Amino acid sequence: MKITDIEVIELRVPGWTGDTFDGSYDNCLVLVHTDEGLTGIAEVDSVPAVIRAIIDAPRSHTHAMGLKQVLLGADPSDVEGLWERMYDLTSYYGRRGVVIHAISAVDIALWDLRGKALNRSVGRLLGAPQRDSVLAYGTVYPLGTEPDDVRRNIDRGLKLGLRAIKIVADPFWRDDLDKTALLIRTARAHVGNDIRLMVDAATAWSTADEGLPLMPIFRENGFFWVEAPLPIDDLDGHARFQGFGIPIGGGDLGLTTRFEYEEAFRRGKIDIAQPDVTMAGGLTELMRISALARQLGRRVVTHGYKSNITIAANLAFLSQHWMDEPLEYSTSQSPLRWKLTNEDFPIGPDGRVKVPDRPGLGVSLNRETVHAYAVPARASA
Numbered sequence: 001m002k003i004t005d006i007e008v009i010e011l012r013v014p015g016w017t018g019d020t021f022d023g024s025y026d027n028c029l030v031l032v033h034t035d036e037g038l039t040g041i042a043e044v045d046s047v048p049a050v051i052r053a054i055i056d057a058p059r060s061h062t063h064a065m066g067l068k069q070v071l072l073g074a075d076p077s078d079v080e081g082l083w084e085r086m087y088d089l090t091s092y093y094g095r096r097g098v099v100i101h102a103i104s105a106v107d108i109a110l111w112d113l114r115g116k117a118l119n120r121s122v123g124r125l126l127g128a129p130q131r132d133s134v135l136a137y138g139t140v141y142p143l144g145t146e147p148d149d150v151r152r153n154i155d156r157g158l159k160l161g162l163r164a165i166k167i168v169a170d171p172f173w174r175d176d177l178d179k180t181a182l183l184i185r186t187a188r189a190h191v192g193n194d195i196r197l198m199v200d201a202a203t204a205w206s207t208a209d210e211g212l213p214l215m216p217i218f219r220e221n222g223f224f225w226v227e228a229p230l231p232i233d234d235l236d237g238h239a240r241f242q243g244f245g246i247p248i249g250g251g252d253l254g255l256t257t258r259f260e261y262e263e264a265f266r267r268g269k270i271d272i273a274q275p276d277v278t279m280a281g282g283l284t285e286l287m288r289i290s291a292l293a294r295q296l297g298r299r300v301v302t303h304g305y306k307s308n309i310t311i312a313a314n315l316a317f318l319s320q321h322w323m324d325e326p327l328e329y330s331t332s333q334s335p336l337r338w339k340l341t342n343e344d345f346p347i348g349p350d351g352r353v354k355v356p357d358r359p360g361l362g363v364s365l366n367r368e369t370v371h372a373y374a375v376p377a378r379a380s381a
Contacts, residue, residue, distance in 0.1 A: 001034050001035065001036045001038070001075060001076060001077065001117065002034060002035045002073055002074065002075065002076075003032060003033070003034055003071050003072055003073065003074050003075075003076050004033050004034060004035050004072070005032075005033040005068070005072075006030065006031070006032055006033070006055055006067060006068045006071060006072075006106065007029075007030070007031040007032075007033060008028065008029070008030055008031075008048075008051060008052040008055050008056065009028070009029040009031070009370060009374060010026070010027075010028055010029075010048040010049065010052065010374070010375040011026060011027040011028070011029065011048075011336055011340075011370065011373040011374060011375065012025070012026040012027075012048075012373060012375050013025045013026065013334055013335060013336060013373060014373075020142075021141070021202065022141065022305070022332055022334070023045045023305060023306065024305060024306055024307065024330060024332040024334040024336055024337045025332075025334045025336065026048060026336075027043055027048065027306065027307065027336050027340070027373075028043060028044050028046065028047075028048035028051045028052070028105070029041065029042070029043055029309075029365070029370070030042045030043070030044060030051070030055065030102075030105035030106055030108075030109050031109060032071075032076060032106060032109040032110060032113055034076060034113065038113055038116050038117060039113070040076070040108075040109035040110055040111070040112035040113030040114075040116070040360070041109055041112055041309065041361070041363070041364075041365060042104075042105045042106070042107075042108035042109035042112065042278070042282075042309060042313075043105065043108075043278060043306055043307060043309045043310060043340075044101050044102065044104060044105035044278040044279070045101075045276055045278045045279055045305070045306050045310070046098055046101040046102075046278070046279065047098070048375070050098050051098070051101060051102050051105065053066075054066060054067060054090075054098065054099055054102040055067045055068050055102055055106070056068055057069070060092075061092070062089070063088070063089055063090070063091050063092040064089075064090065064092040064093050065089055065090070067086055067090070067102055067103065067106055069089075070085055070086050070089045070090070071085075071086070071106070076110055076113050076114070076117075077114055077117065079107065079110045079111055079114055079284060080284050082106075082107075082110060083103065083107055083281070083282065083284040083285070086103045086106065086107075087103065090103070095257075096256050096257065096259075096260065097254075097256060100256035100257060100279070100280070100281055100285075101256070101278065101279050103281060103282060104277065104278050104279055104280065104281055104282040104285070105278060105282070106282070107281065107282025107283060107284050107285070108277065108278065108282050108283055108309075108313050108361075110282075111125065111126075111282070111283045111284075111313075111316075111360075111361070112360040112361045113360070114360075115359050115360035115361065116359045116360040118359075119359050120359060121316065121355075121356060121357050121358060121359065121360070121361075121362060122283070122312075122313070122316040122360060122361050122362075123315065123316035123317070123319040123320055123355055123356075123357075124320075124357075126283065126287060126316060126317060126319075126320050127320030128320060129319055129320055129355075130319065130320055130321065130322070130324070131318075131319055131324060131355070132319070132354065132355050132357075133348065133350075133352040133353060133354050133355060134315060134318045134319065134324070134325075134326065134327045134352060134353055134355065135163065135164060135324070135326040135327065135351055135352050135353075136161075136162055136163075136164065136326065136327050136328075136329035136347050136351060136352065136353045137162065137164035137165065137166055137196065137198065137326045137327070137328060137329060138156075138157035138160060138162040138164070138165055138166065138328075138329045138330070138331045139166045139168065139200065139305060139328060139329075139330060139331060140153050140154055140156065140157050140165055140166065140167055140168065140331060141168040141200075141202075141331075142168065142170065143167045143168055143169075143170065143183065143187070144183075145170075145172070145183075146183075147182065147183065147186040150167075150183050150186045150187050150190065151186065151190045154167075154187060154190055154191060156331055157331050158191070158195075160329070160331065160347055161346075161347035161348070161349065161351060162195075162329065162347060162351060163194070163195055163196065163350070163351025164195065164196035164197075164198070164224075164326055164351065165187075165191060165195060165196070165197055165198070166197075166198040166199065166200055166227070166328075167184075167187055167197065167198070167199050167200070168199070168200045168202050169199060169200065169201045169202060169204035169205070170204055171204050173204050173205075173214070174204065174205055174210040174211070177213055177214070180214065180217075181214075181217050184199075184214075184217055184218070184221055185217075185221060187221075188221040188222065193222070196224050196326075197221065197222065197223050197224065198223055198224045198225050198226075198227060199218060199223055199225075199226055199227065200227040200228055201226065201227065201228050201229045201230070202227075202228055202253070203228065203230075203231060203253065205229060205230060206230070206231070207230070207234075207237065208229070208230060208234075208237040208238075208240040208241065211229050211230070211241070212240065212241065215241065215244040215246065216244070218244075218246055219244055219245050219246055223246055224246075224247070225246060225247040225248065225249050225271070225272055225301075226241065226246055226247075226248055226249070227248075227249040227250070227252065227272075227274060228249065228250055228252055228253050228274075229241050229248060229250075231253070232250065232251070232253050232254050232255055232264075235263065235264060235267045235268035236267070236268075238250055238264070238268035238269060238270055239267065239268055239269040242269050247271035247272050247299070248269070248270050248271050248272070249270060249271065249272035249273075249274045249301060250264055250268060250270040250272070250273070250274060251264055251270070251273050251274045251275055251280070251303075252274040252275070252276055252303035254279070255275065255280065256279060256280050256281060256285075257280065257281050257285055257289075258281075258285065258288045258289045258292050261273050261275065261280075261289050261292060261293075262292055265292070265293070265296050265298055266296075270298070271298060271299060272298065272299045272300070272301050273289055273293050273298060273299070273300045273301075274300075274301050274302065274303045275289050275300070275302060275303065276302070276303040276304060276310075277302060277304065277310065277313045277314060277317065278304075278306065278310055278313075283313060283316070283317060286300075286302070286317055287317075290317075290321065294322060299323060299325065300321065300323075300325065301325045301326065301328075302314045302317060302318065302325075302327070302328065303328060304327075304328045304330070305328065305330045305332065306330065306337070307336055307337055307338075307340040307341065308337075308338075308340060308341040308343060308344060308345060308363055309340065309341060309361065309363055311327065311329070311330075311345050311353075312341075312343075312345075312356060312361040312362055312363045313361060314327055314328070315327060315345070315353065315355045315356065316355070316356075316361065318355075319355040327353055329345075329347070329353065335369070335373070336369070336373060339366055339369045340365065340366060340369050340370070341363040341364060341365060341366055342363070342364045342365070342366050343356070343362065343363045343364065
């Protein structure tokens with residue numbers, strides 16, 4: 001089997017302006033085609049036009065070329081070997097950031113392709129199954145500015161059957177601690193003690209001094225972790241959040257590859273790595289980050305706020321992971337979140353999502369949705 005093409009499809013919900021922190025209203029699909037008619041599919045949570053450029057770019061020299069130039073004619077079954085080849089032949093302009101995002105998408109598509117060729121699920125290819133379902137947690141964004149907003153927005157997640165909810169901080173949290181404490185306590189009172197609560201600071205705090213006063217309130221209300229307390233470059237600031245009895249997560253806001261995660265573990269002292277499989281290097285690199293975390297006695301809870309394609313990739317990883325960690329389950333109201341695949345992943349009565357055991361990732365594209373939201377090629381230039 002040989003790779004004959006890598007296709008990039010940009011999607012965007014009409015009228016979307018990108019004025020809020022929600023990447024599910026546009027998307028970038030990456031399809032790896034072969035001479036035997038099999039196609040691997042993936043998506044990437046990055047800037048679609050930039051991903052297209054990285055994949056389609058002509059050769060500049062031996063270590064600076066587009067990913068299509070790297071892979072055309074290659075045997076797609078050697079997924080790990082092709083990861084190394086992509087990393088090497090883009091090393092002059094890559095190694096971190098958006099080039100790794102593009103490699104991530106191609107890598108996920110190659111794993112999907114491998115599973116289809118072998119008639120096995122990606123989860124079983126990654127490792128021995130440890131579980132056939134995973135607890136889902138829903139990210140509720142925005143949370144709102146008043147207690148009634150908090151209750152109403154959390155109810156969107158509870159109506160889906162979620163037994164774990166992650167609320168997202170807003171910048172005003174650092175300005176009015178009394179009001180913020182009220183909103184946090186409202187969230188706990190509304191869901192009761194049987195629902196897990198987590199918080200994503202998501203750049204709401206620019207310094208540790210702005211976020212640290214809230215840590216006792218999170219502990220008082222039984223939060224399971226505090227995520228992304230600061231911009232990712234402030235690793236020394238991350239380390240200051242230790243000692244409050246609440247695990248600190250990080251990496252979802254842009255860390256790529258095990259090399260960056262090792263520094264976050266060692267210098268930033270994070271307890272939980274939160275790699276996005278579509279950004280950190282794909283499934284191949286996610287397995288390496290996982291091995292590093294296990295070696296250092298840390299955890300991995302994957303990030304994912306896109307469509308069912310990312311959910312499928314995360315389920316594949318979590319199904320064989322050594323710890324029973326939860327799955328991020330986007331509650332975005334974007335049609336691309338819910339209608340991009342023919343399959344869906346309902347939440348069961350126990351709050352868990354079944355792991356697909358179909359070949360590859362176990363999802364297929366809804367062509368009507370792709371056609372409805374595809375960005376014409378001329379508009380993406």
